[in-house]
Amino acid sequence: MTHTVDTTNSPSARREDDAVQADAIESELDASARIPKRSGRASTSDVVVARTDVEWLGQYLLGTWADVRLGARELSARPDLQRIDGQTLDEHRARVSGQLKLLVEHGQVHRAFPESVGGADDHGGNIAGFEELVLADPSLQIKSGVQWGLFGAAVLHLGTEYHHKAFLPAIMSLEVPGAFAMTETGHGSDVAAIGTTATYDESAGEFVLHTPFRGAWKDYLGNAAVDGIAAVVFAQLVTKNVNHGVHAFYVPIRDAVTGEFLPGVGGEDDGLKGGLNGIDNGRLHFDQVRIPRLNLLNRYGDVAEDGTYSSSIESPGRRFFTMLGTLVQGRVSLDGASVAAAKVALTIAITYGNERRQFTAGSDTDEEVLLDYQLHQKRLIPKLATTYAASFAHEQLLTKFDEVFSGRADSDDDRQDLETLAAALKPLSTWHALETLQEAREACGGAGFLAENRLVGLRADLDIYATFEGDNHVLLQLVAKRLLSDYSRRFAKADFGVLARYVVEQAADKTVNGSGLRSLAQTVADFGSTARSVGQLRDASAQRQLLTDRVETMVGEVAAKLRPASKLSQKDAADLFNLHQSEIIEAARAHAELLQWEAFTEALEGSAGLTSGMHDGTRVVLTWLRDLFGLGLVEKHLAWYLMNGRLSPKRAQAVGLYTERLSARIRPHVQDLVRAFGYGPEHVRASIATGAEKARQTEARDYYRAARAAGTLPAPEKKPARKR
Amino acid sequence: MTHTVDTTNSPSARREDDAVQADAIESELDASARIPKRSGRASTSDVVVARTDVEWLGQYLLGTWADVRLGARELSARPDLQRIDGQTLDEHRARVSGQLKLLVEHGQVHRAFPESVGGADDHGGNIAGFEELVLADPSLQIKSGVQWGLFGAAVLHLGTEYHHKAFLPAIMSLEVPGAFAMTETGHGSDVAAIGTTATYDESAGEFVLHTPFRGAWKDYLGNAAVDGIAAVVFAQLVTKNVNHGVHAFYVPIRDAVTGEFLPGVGGEDDGLKGGLNGIDNGRLHFDQVRIPRLNLLNRYGDVAEDGTYSSSIESPGRRFFTMLGTLVQGRVSLDGASVAAAKVALTIAITYGNERRQFTAGSDTDEEVLLDYQLHQKRLIPKLATTYAASFAHEQLLTKFDEVFSGRADSDDDRQDLETLAAALKPLSTWHALETLQEAREACGGAGFLAENRLVGLRADLDIYATFEGDNHVLLQLVAKRLLSDYSRRFAKADFGVLARYVVEQAADKTVNGSGLRSLAQTVADFGSTARSVGQLRDASAQRQLLTDRVETMVGEVAAKLRPASKLSQKDAADLFNLHQSEIIEAARAHAELLQWEAFTEALEGSAGLTSGMHDGTRVVLTWLRDLFGLGLVEKHLAWYLMNGRLSPKRAQAVGLYTERLSARIRPHVQDLVRAFGYGPEHVRASIATGAEKARQTEARDYYRAARAAGTLPAPEKKPARKR
Known part of the structure; x- marks a missing residue:
């Protein structure tokens, strides 16, 4: 391309261009609110007023496991399950340990376990309830995740009948708190390369667990520093001098009475962390520690008394990934908890931004509400759209998870889809939560930095979500x-x-199935005039x-x-x-x-009938929000679309204008859209989101109004006459 | 534009294209290391080996106030000035208060004050030293900033001889800790609209300080919750029923002996924050509190005994901005402290990334060093380039600040340039520090989340830098x-x-002066072939x-x-x-x-002779780094360049390839580039950046090597024969 001075890019030409595009966008958006009523034909009288049916939408967002979520939210609203800011490490750890016992008492944590041991075989419900605990304290969520979602789930999914009977009851009752000892100081994401070994001793009928070097210490394990009495330890299974790869073993680590490490077991406290300090993360190492052969969690690989190894899965690689795959629920629940945290963050920042006033822009006396500033809209409303997208995506993930783990649909393809979906969504939602918490914090200024307004605490706790249960990258x-x-x-x-x-x-078959690669026909479209192109984008x-x-x-x-x-x-x-x-x-x-x-x-x-109760007004608002999300993605990757000839420069410019105007359209509905998240003051617990700001603003404005009326307001100093 | 199926965008055509571009980029980069030696002509024998002269570069980065910086780093290396992780709010506050006294003893904090009261009139040096305290504990940096950089500086710059004599000595000695009471709960960025009033009572010759409503409470003030004995309070100055706008007043707030609030003064503790918990932030309010007329800091506006207002600056608006302008040093020092924090973050993450190994990519046994992965390079090396840019930019800002405040160059234009430069750089560097700390944290995985590795603590503390001393937006x-x-x-x-x-x-005059709008001739360039265009970009x-x-x-x-x-x-x-x-x-x-x-x-x-000692090898590396920064900016805004016809799609694609290849070229030099920051283990204090990881890796590799040699390493399970 030759770079010449192109007058169509001159400021004045561009300005007119923008104006034309902006007008086209506004009329397109007007038209979008004139969708035909479901039963009849469109006419000018069929204007649908964009309006969010908060109650319906709230129920819709609660999804399949609405009752479980509501129950877990009720628990999360109990002060004795909530975080107390400013506690010391030891106090916070002790509090969360105690809270776990309360969860047991309330029967909230056993849904995933088999009915044979007193559980409910309810996998989706279990995760749904677990996610909502993030509202009380993320430490509580993760510590209960360690106990029942990792330690207990490993026994459940990697063990067999014997282990379920022998170990699950005490795990479920918290009689045996335990660690999930997979990660090592030297190996996090690359689990296959861990150094810990479990060598079978035929003469004794025991496995000998051993840590060969410092890098093979187990590390970052919840329950390891203080509470853990046992652990599921992942180690290279060696028998008859052959390494059969990583397997899991049930290993007692502490004397339940004295709390001392058992002989051969050692460890260290990971100490203070950037967040989640209600959990006692620590390190473990093993010096020739002997455990019975039966403590091998042998669902996918077993060792006979004579040391013969057997497995239902022939390929060591596939066996390894199958074992790890059973632990996908960690990723699923982090995805859901991140969505919940983003919802709380936006509830706080949007409520405050709707009450807080700053600078008199268009008047001498009245200050503007923050959310009436374009920039404030741009900072928060696209994040609201992404949060809705992530919320609906999580519901699909959880449904898929439940289908696979309940056995209703657990073919290899289903399992692969589930794992891909979890691996795809967890990075996006965890990063999104961090970005949203940070943007909300900054959007609330100094108030956002106070612990009492919760944003900094949640952000600190969720930080690690980006790299645990699988580094996002x-x-x-x-x-x-x-x-x-x-x-x-x-x-x-x-x-x-x-x-x-x-x-x-592929053009004929656009149906989307599974979570794998999509394909779509390359349509040869004529993008025509600005107005036409603008409509097409939406x-x-x-x-x-x-x-x-x-x-x-x-x-x-x-x-x-x-x-x-x-x-x-x-x-x-x-x-x-x-x-x-x-x-x-x-x-x-x-x-x-x-x-x-x-x-x-x-x-x-959705054709599943779920959307049948959706009011047209709600549909208009949600469609705007979906469009903002979709066009926001296009805008984010605009350079790619331009470089690859998918969008002309003119259409590309329309994308940015479009997302701005969509934000402005959605702006009057944002409070309803966060209300639909369904978090009450007992969940949000941020003093700036209680209406206190509004009360302060009202008091200040009343004060000035009264003073002006009474003539007691001092006059402003006269501006000096302008000199010429 | 018509969207057609363009075969030049087909995968295979694109791949060849990329290969051509990549080759052109590599030869261009090869050529860049064959720059002519300074004195002679280029020849093939004049190949300059890219190599960083760490000592020279370290000195160069220290800049004008090298000695002060080194002195402050020595102080920061003292354990008694450093943060202890995990302290309670009260313990941390008490510790930092005590540390301020140590700073007084070491004479580190008085440089900016006039010689007449025992200072050194050294404004640039004062800030340079202050910035380095962030290495010890950001709470220490900010609390000393509150005492001497805000409270003391307000008395210095807004007060006159009387105030200097009466108040500065006790402020300098810390006999009177004080708060800088500008922000109110209801007004942060919009200082002009604060609600607190100071009404002159002619009969008593006193100002009456008053808080008319809750929103006008002073808020987020360091030293207000516990330590403050006095405050500089900003209030609307009212005399003879005219409001002359915001002025500053010296106000005693607590009894120095009992620590109780003086009559009419009240307050609240802001409590726990997201970081900086060594500082006792709090709220203050005033109920008709009387102070002597002389306590008005009257450099820019005064009230005579009879209540007549006078000012050397006629326009109330200009007067207000002039007063606020004297407080620009807060922004200057946050800019510098943010750069220092980014340097520490990269020192940690790059050192670890250079030692940590994960996954065997190209071999059966040896794992790869993290920084040899392209993605890891992409995550950290552009941030290193930005840190260098921000560091050099900060040196210019500090120099400008020193020129203005020393009076060597303090015309209106100079002051305006200084304020613009500070307002431009502080947002970029504070956000950059947060992003870098977060990327470093994630790049270090779980280890990055431990407090002992410092990244989370620094990030928590620096969070507020994005919105205080002026919200970044x-x-x-x-x-x-x-x-x-x-x-x-x-x-x-x-x-x-x-x-x-x-x-x-403008084409004739491309010299850049000041910090205002640049202009440049629109050159009509022929961008010709890929090879040519690639060279041009760099x-x-x-x-x-x-x-x-x-x-x-x-x-x-x-x-x-x-x-x-x-x-x-x-x-x-x-x-x-x-x-x-x-x-x-x-x-x-x-x-x-x-x-x-x-x-x-x-x-x-630079023509200032500063670069005269720069080795050619260092110049090659730094030029790559500068190019990575520059082209990184173009890449970030690529959509704009494409939409506005400034770059063709082909050239735009070259930009991304270029920054990738530049990162790969710089990769062998990154350890030297962070060493040049000059922070020793006593400043970095992160256990993962001490060489411990390298020792662990070596131990593990030695273990396996020895086991292989001895034949004791269990054989891997045979893969099953592939079925057909």
Whole structure:
């Protein structure tokens, strides 16, 4: 391209252009509120007033496990389950330990366990309830997650009947608090490479657990520093001098009476952390510690008395991933808890932004409400849209999880879909929660920094969500792997001609299934005039096309670049992969964003009858919100769309204008949209979100109004006459 | 534009294209290391090996106040001045109060005060030393900032001889700890609108200080909750029933002996905060509290005994901004402290990333160092480049500050430049510090979340830097105001023809002065082939053009859109402004980024003789780093460059490839580049950055190597034969 002085880019030409586009956008948005009533035909009298039916929407957001959520929220509202800011490490740990006992008393934590041991076999409900505990104190959520969701779940999913009977009752009752000892100081994300060994001693019929070097100490384990009496320890299973890979073992670590480490077991306290200080994270190491053979959690791999290894899964790699796959619920619940935290953050910042006034913009006396400033809208409203998207996406994830774990739909494909979906959504929602908490904190200024307004505490606690239960970047790489394998399965030996044919074939079948790679026909669209193009952007199918096309193209490009890898040495193939690592992760992120968008869109258009009660006014508001989310994604990746010729510069400019105007349209509805999250003062517990700010503003304005009326307000100093 | 299936965008065509571009970039980078030696002509034998002269660069980074910085770092290395993690609120407050006394003993805090009262009249040195205290504990930095940089500085800069003599000695010695009572619960950024009044009572010759409503309580004040014996209180000065606007008053608030509030004074503790808990922030309110007339800090406005108001500055608006302008040092020092924190964060994350190994990518046994992964480079190295840019920019800001406050160059223009520069840089550096601390935390995984590795603590403390001493967005709006007024001064009644002529005239004079709007001729460049264009991108003048052009264009466009405002009602003008608020702030941000880029470039090319000792090898590395910063900015705003026809899609693609390759080139030098920051283990104090990780890795690798050699390593389970 030759760079010339282009008068269409002159300020004045651009300004007119913008005005034309802005007008087109406004009329398009007006039209969007004139959707035809469901039963009749559109006419001018059919104007639908955008209005949020808070009660209906609130119920809709509660989803399938509404009752469990409401019950857990009731628990979270109890002061004795809530965090007390400013406690010391020891006080906070003791409090949360005590709170776990309260959870047992209230029967809130056993849903996932089998009926045979007093549970309810309710996997989705279990996670739904667990997530809501984040409102009381994230330490409580995570500590109960450690006890029942990791330690207990490992016994449940990796153990067999014997272990369930022998260990689960005491785990469920909290008689035996335990640690989930997988991560080591030297190995976090790469679990397969851990150093701890469990070597079978045929003569004694025991496993010998051993930590061979400092890097193999178990680390960052909740319950390890103080409370843990036992642990599920992951170690390389060695028998007959063969390493069968990582397996899990049930290992007593402390004397239940004295609290002392058992012989051969040692450990350290991880000490103070950036958050979650109600949990006693620590390190463990083992010096030739002997445990009975039966303590191997042997669902996927067993060792006979004579030391013979057997497994129902022949491939060691597949066996490993199957075992790890049973622990997907950690990721599922972090996804949900992050969404809940983002909801609380926005409830606080939006309530405050709707009451707080600052600067007199358009009047001599009245100050403006923060949310009437465009910038404030831009900072918070797109995050509200993303939170809705993440919330609907989480409901899909939880449903999928429940289907797989209940056995209703647990084929290999289902399990793979579940794992991909969890690996895709957890990074996005955990980062989104952190960004939202931070933006909310800054949007509340100094008040946001006070512990009493909760944003800083929640942010500190949720910080680690981005790297635990799978580092976010590593998870996205897993997603990319799935996308690439979907791609290569389709195009194994395909040349470009085949690819093009495939694309055309796909045009007929746009149905989306599973969480793998989407495909969409490349439609040849004439984008015509500004007005036309503006309308098209807001069209759901245009958004779907833009988002899907990007994922598909990125995956295709990366796949092409990686294709030579099969002919290269291991080292050169790794280098080639590394050279494209950022692109790979970016493709996975794009895919995850698409999954969120699809979830939002299904929530709007869902055929499952769920949306049947949706009022037209609510539909208008939610559609704006979905459009803001979708176009916001396009805006975020605008350079890609321009570089790849998917959007003309003019249409690209319209995207930014569009998201701004959508925010302005949504602005009057934001308070309703956060009310629909359903968190009352007992959950939000932020003094700036109680109406106190409004009361202060009213008091101040009344004071000045009265003084003006009484003539007691001192006159302002006269401005000096302007000199010439 | 018509959207057609363009085969040049097909995966295979794109892949070849990328390869061509990548090759061109690599040879361009090779060429960049063959710069001619300073004295001779380039030849093939003149290859300069990229290599960082750590000692020289370290000295260079220390800047003008190197000795003061080194002295303050020595203090910061003392354990008794350092933070103890996990202290309670009360313990931490008491510790920091005690540390302030140690600072007095060490004579570190009086540099800015006049020689007449025992100070050194050294403004730049004072700030330089103050900034380095962030290494010991940000609470110590900010609490001493409250005492001497705000409370004391207000007496110094807003008071006159009487106040200096009467109050400064006890402030300097810490005999009188004090609060800086400007912000109110109801008014933060909009200081002019505070509610507290100071009404002159002629009969008594006293001011009556009063808080008329809850929103007018002073809030978030360091030293107010516990330690403060006095305060500088900002209030609306009322005399003879005229409000002369905000002035500052010296007000005793507590009995020095009992610590009780004086009659009429009340307050509250702000309690626990997200960070900086070594500071006792609190609230104050006044019920008809009487102070002597002479306690008005009367440098810019005075009240005679008979109640007559007088001021050397006629315009109330200008007077207000002049008073506030004297307090710019808060912003200057936050800028510097943020840069220091980013340096520490990168020292930790890069040291760890250089030692930590995870996943065997290209070999069966050896794991890769994290920083050899492209993604890890992408996460940290651009942040290193930005930190260098921010560091050089801060040195310019501090120099400007010293010139103005020493009186060496304190014209109105100088002061305005200083304020604009501070308002531009402080938002960027404070946000950058938070982003860098967070990225570093995540890059260190679970270890990053432990308090012992410092990242979480620093992040928690620095969080508030983004909104105090001026909310970052409000500051950027101030910058935009300056840019718009520069623009309108130039083009007051200009039509587009004049504008074009102006642009051409400017071509001859590209010298950059001050911190206001830049202009640059729009050169008509032929961007030719990929290879050529790739070379051009890395050229400093091309970067300058791209960055400057963007600022100028954005400001011009916004100015054009706002032009009708002068003919509108106040309300409509405010609405028009609000409609473009995001653009306005974005233009200011672009300008601030340009200022950072210019500072980096001047540090490389500076004519001041400063760079004379720079080795060619160091210059190569720093030039790569500057290019990474510059092209990183272009990449960040790529959509703008594409939409506005400044970059073709092909060149735009080259930008991303370029920054990736630059990161890879810089990667071998990153450890040297953080070593040059000059922070020793006594400053970094993170257990993962001590070499401990390397020792663990070595121990683990030695263990496996020895076991393999001895034949004692269990064999891996055989993979099952592949089924067909």
